[in-house]
Amino acid sequence: MDKVEKKRLIKSLLSGGLTKKQRKDFADLEPIDIEIRKQWDESGNRPVDMEIKEQIWKKVRSQCEGKKENQVPVELRWIYVAASLALLLGIAGLWKHSLNYKFSENELVKVTTQYNTLHILPDSSKVWMEPGSSIEYYKDFNKDRKVWLSGNSLFEIFKRKESPFQVHINDAFIEVKGTCFLVKQENTDLCEVTLFKGKVEFNIQSTQQTKEMFPSQKLIYNSANSQTQIESITNINWENGKYTFKDIPLNQLIEFINQKYDSDIVLKATHIQQSSFSGNIRHDEKIDEVLYKICYSLNLNKKEEGSKIIVY
Template sequence: MDEKKIEEELKKIWDETPNLHSDAEKEASWESFQSKAFAPKKKDFKIWRYAAAAAVIIFMLIGTGIYFSRSPLQENVYAASNVIENTTSKIKTVFLPDSSKVELSPNSKIVYANNFESNRKIEIHGEAYFKVKKDKKHPFQVFCNETTTTVLGTSFTVKEYTKNGAIIALYEGSVQMNVKGQDKKWILEPGDKFTYGNEIAAVAEFDRFIDFDNEKLTALGTYIEENYGYKMAIPQEYYNQRITVRINKKEDLKTIVQLISEMYNLNFEVNDELKEITFQ
Protein backbone atom coordinates (compact mmCIF):
# COMPACT_ATOMS: atom_id res chain seq x y z
CA MET A 1 0.00 0.00 0.00
CA ASP A 2 1.48 3.36 -1.03
CA GLU A 3 1.83 6.41 1.20
CA LYS A 4 -1.18 8.19 -0.29
CA LYS A 5 -3.42 5.17 0.31
CA ILE A 6 -2.23 4.83 3.89
CA GLU A 7 -2.93 8.52 4.50
CA GLU A 8 -6.46 8.15 3.12
CA GLU A 9 -7.18 5.13 5.36
CA LEU A 10 -5.89 6.94 8.45
CA LYS A 11 -8.11 9.93 7.62
CA LYS A 12 -11.16 7.64 7.53
CA ILE A 13 -10.31 6.25 10.95
CA TRP A 14 -9.75 9.75 12.31
CA ASP A 15 -13.16 10.93 11.05
CA GLU A 16 -14.98 8.08 12.81
CA THR A 17 -14.75 9.82 16.18
CA PRO A 18 -18.23 10.52 17.66
CA ASN A 19 -20.14 13.77 17.72
CA LEU A 20 -18.69 15.04 20.98
CA HIS A 21 -15.83 16.36 18.77
CA SER A 22 -16.85 19.05 16.30
CA ASP A 23 -15.91 18.81 12.63
CA ALA A 24 -13.59 21.80 13.07
CA GLU A 25 -11.81 20.12 15.97
CA LYS A 26 -11.43 16.91 13.99
CA GLU A 27 -10.00 18.74 10.97
CA ALA A 28 -7.56 20.82 13.03
CA SER A 29 -6.40 17.74 14.92
CA TRP A 30 -5.95 15.79 11.66
CA GLU A 31 -3.96 18.58 9.99
CA SER A 32 -1.65 18.73 13.00
CA PHE A 33 -1.04 14.99 12.89
CA GLN A 34 -0.75 14.95 9.09
CA SER A 35 1.95 17.64 9.07
CA LYS A 36 4.08 15.54 11.39
CA ALA A 37 3.36 12.02 10.14
CA PHE A 38 3.35 12.80 6.39
CA ALA A 39 5.93 15.56 6.11
CA PRO A 40 8.35 15.15 3.13
CA LYS A 41 10.91 12.49 3.97
CA LYS A 42 13.93 11.00 2.33
CA LYS A 43 13.25 8.29 -0.23
CA ASP A 44 14.48 5.52 2.04
CA PHE A 45 11.77 6.29 4.66
CA LYS A 46 10.36 2.89 5.58
CA ILE A 47 6.68 2.11 5.16
CA TRP A 48 6.61 0.42 8.54
CA ARG A 49 6.75 3.90 10.08
CA TYR A 50 3.29 4.60 8.64
CA ALA A 51 2.02 1.29 9.91
CA ALA A 52 3.35 2.14 13.36
CA ALA A 53 1.65 5.54 13.21
CA ALA A 54 -1.64 3.83 12.32
CA ALA A 55 -1.25 1.38 15.18
CA VAL A 56 -0.62 4.22 17.62
CA ILE A 57 -3.72 6.10 16.43
CA ILE A 58 -5.95 3.05 16.72
CA PHE A 59 -4.53 2.20 20.14
CA MET A 60 -5.12 5.72 21.40
CA LEU A 61 -8.69 5.79 20.07
CA ILE A 62 -9.53 2.41 21.56
CA GLY A 63 -8.06 3.49 24.89
CA THR A 64 -10.35 6.52 25.06
CA GLY A 65 -13.46 4.61 24.04
CA ILE A 66 -13.75 6.45 20.72
CA TYR A 67 -12.72 4.05 17.98
CA PHE A 68 -15.32 1.35 18.63
CA SER A 69 -18.36 3.55 19.16
CA ARG A 70 -21.12 1.43 17.75
CA SER A 71 -23.08 0.28 20.83
CA PRO A 72 -26.05 2.35 22.13
CA LEU A 73 -24.13 3.02 25.34
CA GLN A 74 -21.06 4.44 23.65
CA GLU A 75 -23.26 6.56 21.40
CA ASN A 76 -24.97 8.06 24.44
CA VAL A 77 -22.59 7.63 27.40
CA TYR A 78 -19.08 8.40 26.23
CA ALA A 79 -16.07 6.89 27.98
CA ALA A 80 -18.24 4.65 30.16
CA SER A 81 -16.09 2.71 32.57
CA ASN A 82 -18.28 1.67 35.50
CA VAL A 83 -19.96 -1.71 35.20
CA ILE A 84 -21.99 -3.23 38.03
CA GLU A 85 -23.26 -6.76 37.54
CA ASN A 86 -25.44 -8.93 39.74
CA THR A 87 -24.34 -12.54 39.41
CA THR A 88 -26.21 -13.66 42.54
CA SER A 89 -29.71 -15.09 42.88
CA LYS A 90 -30.93 -12.14 44.98
CA ILE A 91 -31.65 -8.48 44.25
CA LYS A 92 -28.55 -6.29 44.62
CA THR A 93 -28.96 -2.73 45.92
CA VAL A 94 -26.66 -0.13 44.35
CA PHE A 95 -26.33 3.59 45.13
CA LEU A 96 -25.13 5.66 42.19
CA PRO A 97 -22.76 8.67 42.55
CA ASP A 98 -25.75 11.07 42.55
CA SER A 99 -27.39 9.07 45.41
CA SER A 100 -30.00 7.51 43.12
CA LYS A 101 -30.89 3.97 44.17
CA VAL A 102 -30.91 0.91 41.91
CA GLU A 103 -32.25 -2.51 42.84
CA LEU A 104 -30.51 -4.75 40.32
CA SER A 105 -32.23 -8.06 39.59
CA PRO A 106 -30.26 -11.32 39.27
CA ASN A 107 -28.33 -11.83 36.00
CA SER A 108 -28.53 -8.09 35.25
CA LYS A 109 -26.01 -5.28 34.92
CA ILE A 110 -25.76 -1.51 34.57
CA VAL A 111 -23.09 0.65 32.93
CA TYR A 112 -22.48 4.37 33.49
CA ALA A 113 -19.81 7.02 32.93
CA ASN A 114 -17.20 8.36 35.34
CA ASN A 115 -18.79 11.82 35.27
CA PHE A 116 -22.21 10.42 36.15
CA GLU A 117 -23.29 13.27 38.44
CA SER A 118 -23.26 15.68 35.48
CA ASN A 119 -23.91 13.07 32.79
CA ARG A 120 -26.70 10.96 34.30
CA LYS A 121 -26.95 8.36 31.54
CA ILE A 122 -27.04 4.67 32.28
CA GLU A 123 -27.50 1.49 30.28
CA ILE A 124 -29.35 -1.53 31.68
CA HIS A 125 -29.11 -5.16 30.62
CA GLY A 126 -31.69 -7.35 32.32
CA GLU A 127 -34.00 -5.74 34.88
CA ALA A 128 -33.71 -3.07 37.57
CA TYR A 129 -35.80 -0.79 39.76
CA PHE A 130 -34.68 2.86 39.86
CA LYS A 131 -35.44 5.44 42.53
CA VAL A 132 -33.98 8.60 41.05
CA LYS A 133 -32.57 11.56 42.94
CA LYS A 134 -34.15 14.80 41.70
CA ASP A 135 -31.86 17.10 39.73
CA LYS A 136 -33.56 19.51 37.33
CA LYS A 137 -30.28 20.53 35.71
CA HIS A 138 -29.26 16.96 34.91
CA PRO A 139 -32.06 14.71 33.60
CA PHE A 140 -31.64 11.01 34.31
CA GLN A 141 -31.71 8.77 31.22
CA VAL A 142 -31.91 4.97 31.09
CA PHE A 143 -31.09 3.18 27.83
CA CYS A 144 -32.49 -0.31 27.32
CA ASN A 145 -32.20 -1.79 23.84
CA GLU A 146 -33.93 0.72 21.53
CA THR A 147 -35.78 2.65 24.27
CA THR A 148 -34.76 5.74 26.27
CA THR A 149 -36.44 6.66 29.57
CA THR A 150 -35.89 10.28 30.63
CA VAL A 151 -36.76 11.45 34.16
CA LEU A 152 -36.05 14.20 36.67
CA GLY A 153 -36.93 12.38 39.87
CA THR A 154 -39.13 9.32 40.16
CA SER A 155 -39.25 5.55 40.68
CA PHE A 156 -39.77 2.94 37.98
CA THR A 157 -38.70 -0.47 36.74
CA VAL A 158 -36.98 -1.22 33.42
CA LYS A 159 -36.84 -4.72 31.96
CA GLU A 160 -35.48 -6.00 28.67
CA TYR A 161 -38.23 -7.40 26.43
CA THR A 162 -37.76 -9.41 23.23
CA LYS A 163 -34.64 -8.73 21.15
CA ASN A 164 -34.80 -4.92 20.95
CA GLY A 165 -37.65 -4.03 23.30
CA ALA A 166 -38.24 -3.06 26.91
CA ILE A 167 -40.97 -2.77 29.54
CA ILE A 168 -41.05 0.31 31.78
CA ALA A 169 -43.44 0.45 34.75
CA LEU A 170 -43.81 3.82 36.52
CA TYR A 171 -44.50 3.88 40.26
CA GLU A 172 -43.94 7.54 41.13
CA GLY A 173 -43.31 10.81 39.29
CA SER A 174 -43.33 11.21 35.52
CA VAL A 175 -41.13 9.97 32.68
CA GLN A 176 -40.77 10.55 28.96
CA MET A 177 -40.31 7.58 26.65
CA ASN A 178 -38.50 7.65 23.31
CA VAL A 179 -37.84 4.88 20.80
CA LYS A 180 -34.85 4.81 18.48
CA GLY A 181 -35.75 6.05 15.00
CA GLN A 182 -39.14 7.47 16.03
CA ASP A 183 -40.09 11.11 16.61
CA LYS A 184 -43.06 10.32 18.86
CA LYS A 185 -42.76 10.79 22.62
CA TRP A 186 -44.80 9.10 25.35
CA ILE A 187 -45.33 10.76 28.75
CA LEU A 188 -46.09 8.22 31.49
CA GLU A 189 -47.95 8.85 34.72
CA PRO A 190 -47.81 6.71 37.88
CA GLY A 191 -49.52 3.39 37.19
CA ASP A 192 -48.63 3.41 33.46
CA LYS A 193 -46.65 0.60 31.86
CA PHE A 194 -44.87 1.20 28.55
CA THR A 195 -44.15 -1.86 26.42
CA TYR A 196 -42.05 -1.81 23.27
CA GLY A 197 -41.34 -4.89 21.15
CA ASN A 198 -41.33 -5.92 17.51
CA GLU A 199 -41.40 -2.20 16.56
CA ILE A 200 -44.74 -1.71 18.38
CA ALA A 201 -45.18 0.62 21.39
CA ALA A 202 -48.12 0.49 23.79
CA VAL A 203 -49.10 2.09 27.10
CA ALA A 204 -51.39 0.33 29.58
CA GLU A 205 -52.25 0.60 33.27
CA PHE A 206 -50.92 -1.77 35.91
CA ASP A 207 -51.59 -2.22 39.63
CA ARG A 208 -48.73 -0.57 41.51
CA PHE A 209 -50.28 -1.11 44.97
CA ILE A 210 -50.94 -4.05 47.24
CA ASP A 211 -53.91 -3.85 49.62
CA PHE A 212 -54.25 -5.41 53.06
CA ASP A 213 -57.94 -5.26 53.92
CA ASN A 214 -58.60 -6.16 57.57
CA GLU A 215 -55.88 -8.82 57.43
CA LYS A 216 -53.72 -10.09 60.26
CA LEU A 217 -50.55 -8.10 60.92
CA THR A 218 -48.62 -11.33 60.39
CA ALA A 219 -49.78 -11.32 56.75
CA LEU A 220 -47.89 -8.04 56.25
CA GLY A 221 -44.90 -9.68 57.90
CA THR A 222 -45.04 -12.50 55.33
CA TYR A 223 -45.22 -9.93 52.51
CA ILE A 224 -42.13 -8.13 53.85
CA GLU A 225 -40.16 -11.37 54.07
CA GLU A 226 -41.10 -12.46 50.54
CA ASN A 227 -40.42 -9.09 48.90
CA TYR A 228 -37.66 -7.52 51.01
CA GLY A 229 -35.94 -10.55 52.53
CA TYR A 230 -36.38 -9.42 56.15
CA LYS A 231 -38.14 -11.49 58.82
CA MET A 232 -40.52 -9.52 61.02
CA ALA A 233 -40.91 -10.40 64.71
CA ILE A 234 -43.82 -8.91 66.70
CA PRO A 235 -45.01 -9.46 70.28
CA GLN A 236 -47.31 -12.48 70.58
CA GLU A 237 -50.26 -10.35 71.70
CA TYR A 238 -50.21 -8.67 68.27
CA TYR A 239 -50.47 -11.91 66.25
CA ASN A 240 -54.22 -11.49 65.73
CA GLN A 241 -54.06 -7.72 65.34
CA ARG A 242 -55.79 -6.60 62.11
CA ILE A 243 -54.49 -4.06 59.63
CA THR A 244 -55.99 -2.20 56.67
CA VAL A 245 -53.43 -0.43 54.53
CA ARG A 246 -52.44 0.20 50.90
CA ILE A 247 -48.72 -0.03 50.08
CA ASN A 248 -46.84 0.91 46.94
CA LYS A 249 -45.25 -2.33 45.72
CA LYS A 250 -41.89 -0.54 45.48
CA GLU A 251 -42.16 1.32 48.78
CA ASP A 252 -38.98 1.62 50.84
CA LEU A 253 -38.88 -0.97 53.62
CA LYS A 254 -38.01 1.75 56.13
CA THR A 255 -41.25 3.58 55.31
CA ILE A 256 -43.35 0.43 55.89
CA VAL A 257 -41.60 -0.34 59.18
CA GLN A 258 -42.12 3.22 60.44
CA LEU A 259 -45.80 3.01 59.44
CA ILE A 260 -46.32 -0.16 61.51
CA SER A 261 -44.45 1.42 64.41
CA GLU A 262 -46.68 4.52 64.42
CA MET A 263 -49.96 2.61 63.90
CA TYR A 264 -49.39 0.28 66.87
CA ASN A 265 -47.14 2.47 69.03
CA LEU A 266 -44.28 -0.03 68.87
CA ASN A 267 -40.55 0.48 68.93
CA PHE A 268 -38.47 -1.40 66.38
CA GLU A 269 -34.92 -2.51 65.71
CA VAL A 270 -33.53 -3.49 62.32
CA ASN A 271 -30.67 -5.99 62.10
CA ASP A 272 -29.28 -5.79 58.57
CA GLU A 273 -26.79 -8.61 59.11
CA LEU A 274 -29.45 -11.11 60.22
CA LYS A 275 -32.13 -9.54 58.00
CA GLU A 276 -34.52 -9.19 60.95
CA ILE A 277 -36.96 -6.51 62.12
CA THR A 278 -37.99 -6.76 65.74
CA PHE A 279 -40.99 -4.84 67.15
CA GLN A 280 -41.56 -4.45 70.90
Protein backbone atom coordinates (compact mmCIF):
# COMPACT_ATOMS: atom_id res chain seq x y z
CA MET A 1 0.00 0.00 0.00
CA ASP A 2 1.53 3.32 -1.08
CA LYS A 3 1.34 6.64 0.80
CA VAL A 4 -1.39 8.03 -1.46
CA GLU A 5 -3.66 5.10 -0.59
CA LYS A 6 -2.90 5.47 3.13
CA LYS A 7 -3.80 9.16 3.04
CA ARG A 8 -7.00 8.37 1.15
CA LEU A 9 -8.04 5.86 3.79
CA ILE A 10 -7.42 8.35 6.61
CA LYS A 11 -9.60 10.97 4.91
CA SER A 12 -12.29 8.39 4.16
CA LEU A 13 -12.39 7.44 7.83
CA LEU A 14 -13.11 11.00 8.91
CA SER A 15 -15.67 11.63 6.20
CA GLY A 16 -17.63 8.51 7.15
CA GLY A 17 -16.72 6.76 3.91
CA LEU A 18 -15.67 3.46 5.51
CA THR A 19 -17.90 0.69 6.76
CA LYS A 20 -17.56 -0.65 10.30
CA LYS A 21 -15.62 -3.66 9.02
CA GLN A 22 -13.37 -1.45 6.88
CA ARG A 23 -12.62 0.73 9.89
CA LYS A 24 -11.63 -2.31 11.93
CA ASP A 25 -9.50 -3.73 9.11
CA PHE A 26 -7.97 -0.32 8.61
CA ALA A 27 -6.94 0.02 12.25
CA ASP A 28 -5.47 -3.48 12.29
CA LEU A 29 -3.19 -2.92 9.30
CA GLU A 30 0.43 -2.91 10.45
CA PRO A 31 1.61 -0.55 7.62
CA ILE A 32 -1.09 1.92 8.62
CA ASP A 33 -0.04 1.82 12.27
CA ILE A 34 3.62 2.31 11.30
CA GLU A 35 2.78 5.17 8.95
CA ILE A 36 0.63 6.94 11.55
CA ARG A 37 3.30 6.69 14.24
CA LYS A 38 5.94 7.85 11.76
CA GLN A 39 3.84 10.91 10.86
CA TRP A 40 3.41 11.77 14.54
CA ASP A 41 7.13 11.38 15.31
CA GLU A 42 8.22 13.44 12.32
CA SER A 43 5.62 16.17 12.52
CA GLY A 44 6.88 17.81 15.72
CA ASN A 45 4.31 19.89 17.59
CA ARG A 46 3.05 22.48 15.16
CA PRO A 47 0.20 24.86 15.94
CA VAL A 48 -3.20 23.22 15.59
CA ASP A 49 -6.42 25.17 15.78
CA MET A 50 -8.08 23.81 18.91
CA GLU A 51 -11.65 24.26 17.65
CA ILE A 52 -10.96 22.31 14.45
CA LYS A 53 -8.95 19.76 16.39
CA GLU A 54 -11.89 19.18 18.75
CA GLN A 55 -14.22 18.75 15.79
CA ILE A 56 -11.92 16.13 14.31
CA TRP A 57 -11.72 14.30 17.63
CA LYS A 58 -15.50 14.28 17.94
CA LYS A 59 -15.73 12.96 14.39
CA VAL A 60 -13.37 10.10 15.16
CA ARG A 61 -15.25 9.26 18.34
CA SER A 62 -18.52 9.21 16.41
CA GLN A 63 -17.05 6.49 14.18
CA CYS A 64 -16.63 4.19 17.18
CA GLU A 65 -20.14 2.72 17.11
CA GLY A 66 -21.26 0.99 20.26
CA LYS A 67 -18.53 2.62 22.38
CA LYS A 68 -19.06 4.99 25.25
CA GLU A 69 -17.67 8.48 24.86
CA ASN A 70 -14.57 7.88 26.97
CA GLN A 71 -13.88 4.37 25.68
CA VAL A 72 -12.25 5.11 22.34
CA PRO A 73 -10.08 2.23 21.11
CA VAL A 74 -6.34 2.82 21.41
CA GLU A 75 -5.75 2.20 17.69
CA LEU A 76 -8.15 5.01 16.77
CA ARG A 77 -6.29 7.47 19.00
CA TRP A 78 -3.34 7.12 16.61
CA ILE A 79 -5.71 7.62 13.68
CA TYR A 80 -6.95 10.81 15.34
CA VAL A 81 -3.41 12.12 15.68
CA ALA A 82 -2.46 11.37 12.08
CA ALA A 83 -5.74 12.61 10.68
CA SER A 84 -5.46 15.90 12.55
CA LEU A 85 -2.02 16.42 11.10
CA ALA A 86 -3.10 15.32 7.63
CA LEU A 87 -6.04 17.72 7.46
CA LEU A 88 -4.56 20.73 9.23
CA LEU A 89 -0.88 20.64 8.34
CA GLY A 90 -0.59 18.56 5.19
CA ILE A 91 1.16 15.21 5.40
CA ALA A 92 3.70 16.17 2.75
CA GLY A 93 5.07 19.07 4.77
CA LEU A 94 6.17 17.25 7.88
CA TRP A 95 8.49 19.16 10.20
CA LYS A 96 11.14 17.50 12.35
CA HIS A 97 12.01 18.87 15.78
CA SER A 98 15.19 18.09 17.67
CA LEU A 99 13.24 17.52 20.88
CA ASN A 100 13.62 14.92 23.57
CA TYR A 101 10.41 13.92 25.34
CA LYS A 102 10.62 12.12 28.68
CA PHE A 103 7.90 11.00 31.06
CA SER A 104 9.19 10.83 34.59
CA GLU A 105 7.71 9.04 37.56
CA ASN A 106 6.00 12.20 38.83
CA GLU A 107 4.16 12.64 35.51
CA LEU A 108 6.31 15.47 34.15
CA VAL A 109 7.00 16.01 30.47
CA LYS A 110 10.48 17.34 29.71
CA VAL A 111 11.38 19.01 26.43
CA THR A 112 14.97 19.94 25.55
CA THR A 113 16.44 21.39 22.37
CA GLN A 114 19.82 22.26 20.90
CA TYR A 115 18.32 24.43 18.17
CA ASN A 116 15.84 27.30 17.83
CA THR A 117 12.60 25.40 18.23
CA LEU A 118 8.89 26.16 18.48
CA HIS A 119 7.08 23.93 21.00
CA ILE A 120 3.30 24.02 21.36
CA LEU A 121 1.95 23.29 24.82
CA PRO A 122 -1.27 21.25 25.26
CA ASP A 123 -3.32 24.46 25.70
CA SER A 124 -1.98 25.88 22.38
CA SER A 125 0.42 28.29 24.11
CA LYS A 126 3.67 28.69 22.18
CA VAL A 127 7.19 28.40 23.56
CA TRP A 128 9.90 29.65 21.20
CA MET A 129 12.86 27.81 22.70
CA GLU A 130 16.47 28.88 22.17
CA PRO A 131 19.42 26.46 21.92
CA GLY A 132 20.29 24.70 25.18
CA SER A 133 16.97 25.50 26.86
CA SER A 134 14.49 23.08 28.37
CA ILE A 135 10.99 23.15 29.80
CA GLU A 136 9.07 20.80 32.07
CA TYR A 137 5.34 20.63 32.70
CA TYR A 138 2.78 18.22 34.09
CA LYS A 139 1.42 15.60 31.75
CA ASP A 140 -2.08 16.77 32.62
CA PHE A 141 -1.12 20.33 31.72
CA ASN A 142 -4.58 21.70 31.00
CA LYS A 143 -5.53 21.19 34.65
CA ASP A 144 -2.36 22.78 36.04
CA ARG A 145 -0.72 25.23 33.66
CA LYS A 146 2.76 25.45 35.17
CA VAL A 147 6.05 25.40 33.27
CA TRP A 148 9.57 25.09 34.72
CA LEU A 149 12.08 26.80 32.44
CA SER A 150 15.83 26.40 32.14
CA GLY A 151 17.60 28.67 29.66
CA ASN A 152 16.07 31.23 27.31
CA SER A 153 12.60 31.05 25.75
CA LEU A 154 9.88 33.36 24.49
CA PHE A 155 6.30 32.61 25.54
CA GLU A 156 3.04 33.41 23.76
CA ILE A 157 0.36 32.41 26.23
CA PHE A 158 -3.10 31.18 25.28
CA LYS A 159 -5.49 33.15 27.47
CA ARG A 160 -7.86 31.36 29.85
CA LYS A 161 -9.58 33.43 32.51
CA GLU A 162 -10.32 30.46 34.75
CA SER A 163 -6.85 28.94 34.46
CA PRO A 164 -3.76 31.05 35.31
CA PHE A 165 -0.44 30.26 33.66
CA GLN A 166 2.86 30.20 35.59
CA VAL A 167 6.48 30.06 34.42
CA HIS A 168 8.88 29.03 37.19
CA ILE A 169 12.51 30.18 37.11
CA ASN A 170 15.01 29.57 39.89
CA ASP A 171 13.31 30.78 43.12
CA ALA A 172 10.70 32.95 41.39
CA PHE A 173 7.75 32.54 39.06
CA ILE A 174 5.86 34.60 36.51
CA GLU A 175 2.07 34.75 36.78
CA VAL A 176 0.53 35.22 33.34
CA LYS A 177 -2.93 36.34 32.31
CA GLY A 178 -2.44 35.98 28.54
CA THR A 179 0.54 37.72 27.01
CA CYS A 180 3.87 37.57 25.16
CA PHE A 181 7.23 37.80 26.94
CA LEU A 182 10.86 36.71 26.68
CA VAL A 183 12.79 35.07 29.54
CA LYS A 184 16.60 35.05 29.53
CA GLN A 185 18.73 33.24 32.13
CA GLU A 186 22.40 33.69 31.28
CA ASN A 187 23.64 32.45 34.66
CA THR A 188 22.28 31.01 37.90
CA ASP A 189 21.76 34.43 39.54
CA LEU A 190 20.54 36.81 36.85
CA CYS A 191 17.27 36.61 34.97
CA GLU A 192 15.69 39.04 32.51
CA VAL A 193 12.01 39.18 31.59
CA THR A 194 11.06 41.36 28.61
CA LEU A 195 7.33 41.94 28.16
CA PHE A 196 6.02 42.67 24.66
CA LYS A 197 2.25 42.31 25.12
CA GLY A 198 -0.23 41.94 27.95
CA LYS A 199 0.55 42.03 31.66
CA VAL A 200 2.46 39.72 34.02
CA GLU A 201 3.27 39.54 37.70
CA PHE A 202 6.81 38.60 38.74
CA ASN A 203 6.73 36.79 42.10
CA ILE A 204 9.78 36.35 44.34
CA GLN A 205 9.11 33.35 46.55
CA SER A 206 11.79 34.02 49.17
CA THR A 207 10.50 37.53 49.99
CA GLN A 208 6.85 37.17 48.90
CA GLN A 209 7.27 40.30 46.77
CA THR A 210 5.30 40.85 43.57
CA LYS A 211 6.29 43.14 40.69
CA GLU A 212 3.73 44.00 38.04
CA MET A 213 5.00 44.44 34.49
CA PHE A 214 3.47 46.25 31.51
CA PRO A 215 4.27 46.15 27.77
CA SER A 216 7.67 47.47 26.63
CA GLN A 217 9.29 46.82 30.00
CA LYS A 218 12.25 44.65 30.98
CA LEU A 219 12.67 43.30 34.50
CA ILE A 220 16.12 42.26 35.74
CA TYR A 221 16.12 39.91 38.72
CA ASN A 222 19.14 38.95 40.85
CA SER A 223 18.34 35.84 42.88
CA ALA A 224 21.50 36.28 45.00
CA ASN A 225 19.99 39.30 46.79
CA SER A 226 16.34 39.09 45.58
CA GLN A 227 16.63 42.54 43.98
CA THR A 228 14.67 43.59 40.90
CA GLN A 229 15.03 46.45 38.45
CA ILE A 230 12.56 47.50 35.75
CA GLU A 231 13.62 49.31 32.57
CA SER A 232 11.68 50.64 29.60
CA ILE A 233 12.38 49.31 26.10
CA THR A 234 11.40 51.08 22.91
CA ASN A 235 13.40 49.54 20.07
CA ILE A 236 12.50 45.84 20.11
CA ASN A 237 9.22 44.01 19.62
CA TRP A 238 7.93 40.54 18.80
CA GLU A 239 5.35 39.62 16.19
CA ASN A 240 4.55 36.43 14.27
CA GLY A 241 7.71 34.52 15.10
CA LYS A 242 10.22 37.30 14.63
CA TYR A 243 11.90 40.11 16.54
CA THR A 244 11.45 43.57 15.06
CA PHE A 245 14.07 46.24 15.79
CA LYS A 246 13.72 49.98 15.32
CA ASP A 247 16.87 52.11 15.46
CA ILE A 248 18.49 49.78 17.96
CA PRO A 249 22.15 50.70 18.71
CA LEU A 250 24.47 48.22 17.02
CA ASN A 251 26.33 47.33 20.21
CA GLN A 252 23.01 46.53 21.90
CA LEU A 253 21.92 44.43 18.93
CA ILE A 254 25.19 42.48 18.93
CA GLU A 255 24.76 41.78 22.64
CA PHE A 256 21.26 40.46 21.92
CA ILE A 257 22.56 38.23 19.10
CA ASN A 258 25.40 36.87 21.24
CA GLN A 259 22.88 35.87 23.90
CA LYS A 260 20.47 34.33 21.42
CA TYR A 261 23.03 32.33 19.43
CA ASP A 262 25.63 31.80 22.17
CA SER A 263 28.11 33.44 19.79
CA ASP A 264 31.16 35.68 20.26
CA ILE A 265 30.71 38.64 17.90
CA VAL A 266 33.00 41.59 18.45
CA LEU A 267 32.63 45.10 17.01
CA LYS A 268 35.89 46.56 15.78
CA ALA A 269 36.35 50.14 14.62
CA THR A 270 35.01 52.89 16.82
CA HIS A 271 33.03 54.60 14.07
CA ILE A 272 30.41 51.81 14.01
CA GLN A 273 29.82 51.66 17.77
CA GLN A 274 26.96 54.18 17.56
CA SER A 275 25.43 52.84 14.35
CA SER A 276 21.81 51.70 14.60
CA PHE A 277 19.84 48.96 12.89
CA SER A 278 16.19 48.66 11.84
CA GLY A 279 14.84 45.35 10.61
CA ASN A 280 13.79 41.95 11.85
CA ILE A 281 15.27 38.60 12.88
CA ARG A 282 13.21 35.42 12.61
CA HIS A 283 13.33 33.07 15.57
CA ASP A 284 14.73 30.25 13.40
CA GLU A 285 17.05 32.43 11.29
CA LYS A 286 20.66 31.26 11.10
CA ILE A 287 23.35 33.52 12.51
CA ASP A 288 25.12 33.77 9.12
CA GLU A 289 21.93 35.12 7.58
CA VAL A 290 21.50 37.61 10.42
CA LEU A 291 25.06 38.93 10.12
CA TYR A 292 24.77 39.21 6.35
CA LYS A 293 21.59 41.26 6.76
CA ILE A 294 23.24 43.59 9.29
CA CYS A 295 26.47 44.03 7.34
CA TYR A 296 24.63 44.63 4.09
CA SER A 297 22.29 47.27 5.52
CA LEU A 298 25.07 49.12 7.37
CA ASN A 299 27.82 48.63 4.76
CA LEU A 300 30.00 46.59 7.12
CA ASN A 301 32.25 43.55 6.77
CA LYS A 302 32.88 40.48 8.91
CA LYS A 303 35.61 37.92 9.33
CA GLU A 304 36.29 34.95 11.58
CA GLU A 305 39.23 34.83 13.96
CA GLY A 306 39.19 31.49 15.73
CA SER A 307 35.91 31.22 17.63
CA LYS A 308 35.24 34.96 17.30
CA ILE A 309 33.42 36.84 14.55
CA ILE A 310 34.79 40.32 13.92
CA VAL A 311 32.45 42.95 12.49
CA TYR A 312 34.22 46.02 11.11
